[in-house]
Amino acid sequence: MQSNNCLNCGSVLESSSIFCPQCGQKADTHRLNFHHIWHDLVHAFTHADKGIFPLIWQLVFRPGIVAREYVDGKRKRYFNPFTFAFVVVGFASVILIGSGFASFSGGSAMPANPISIFLDKHVNLLIFLNIPLLALFNRLLFRRSGANYSENLVLAAYTSGQRSIFFSMLVAPIWLMFHPPFYPFLAFYLFCWSCYYGWACTQFYSGRKTVSFFKGMLSTLLTQVVTVILVSVTFYIYFRFFYKRH
Template sequence: MHATNCLNCGTETEPSHQYCSACGQKTDTHRLTLGHIQHDLVHAVTHADKSIFSLVWQLLLRPGTVAREYVEGKRKKYFNPFAFLFIVVGLASVILISSGFTNFGANPRVPPNPVSAFFNKHVNLIIFLNVPLLAMFSSLFFRKGGRNFAENLVLAAYTSGERSVFFSLVIAPLWMLLHTQYYLMLTLYILSWFSYYAWASSRFHNGKKGVGFVKGFLVALCTQLVTVIIVSATYAIYFYFFYKRA
């Protein structure tokens, strides 16, 4: 058998090589068919060592360890944190909107307005806003731990993604069954999230686990407060400067 060229970058590859030494693409790249596409999709979602399903399970049991191993170099082992975040937040946003759990126009004392309409339609933006805020507060509270902002972003992305999974699989179904218990569901949701992030932080950062848990809880709390302030400020700006009273 003769040497061939990589179809991705053109580098010459030997017949015995399964991957291109320059770009890493498989050397047996074939013409696409519907069967190949189906196989690749199933493989991407369910492959045992790097699937979304596997990641969701691992993030349930050891979120801080997963994030720590990823930032320390074991990146081939795990699904990319930011791809994971975008996928699950997209799905959770559809469930949030369809379930009616998040309704920014529910307050009868607030007249219909474009701010509520925007937040109801783009609730995913609020979830995404939480990620850099979590990383920022984590960098501040754990500044002696040696993790930089980008590394804290990994923890924030993984845990925020798992938070969206928890909402989709647990909170939304409970809310639809117990529709009158909104504040109970909201309290359960927020406390579960604070505790989960605190536990993940205590395993992600170096130091005493108890101290790390408290700091992580405060990080989640501060992020929630700042998010509420930003949303409230948006309403205030609209009603003060743009709302035209009849």
């Protein structure tokens, strides 16, 4: 469907225009059908320019470099970090709930309560909470780097999304197939995550890599501690002030 005006912003288009000079939308805008929707969906996930699958592969080997390049303005080549985190965390949350790896019911030691039920169904909220907390602790620990809070959020979003991919593709299958002892397995998983994040920090920040690595690990530890404290305080408030024993 060719028009003399951009269908998005209304700007006048030259006959030779491929894209609108004002908003960047394609001048040749087809009527939507299933073929175009499928093409756009596949393009969004697989295309070398901003595709999510190429991004996942790059985040395996160069997470800090990807985040640094995005912060420095090379944004056309990369999938948006916050969209990436939203998509993969949502996907991983379904697997996390289905695998039974994380449960807040506490077994028979904890009475049934709405807090546990809510967290069991919405564990993704805790994963999302980790992103701003990671950025906050990085802002404090790497304050001399000059990176502001928003720039630290980019690193936290990319790496947290990749953490969700790691859980979905490796941790959950191992848990379901072999069902290893929970706490040692959880500790190993968190240790791997801390090492990955510390490594990402060595790529994202300038300075001594060893220092950046351990600061990154400390950031994940502090984030985990604060998350546990927030959850524990929520349970305490409920059982202290709202729980009615029968």
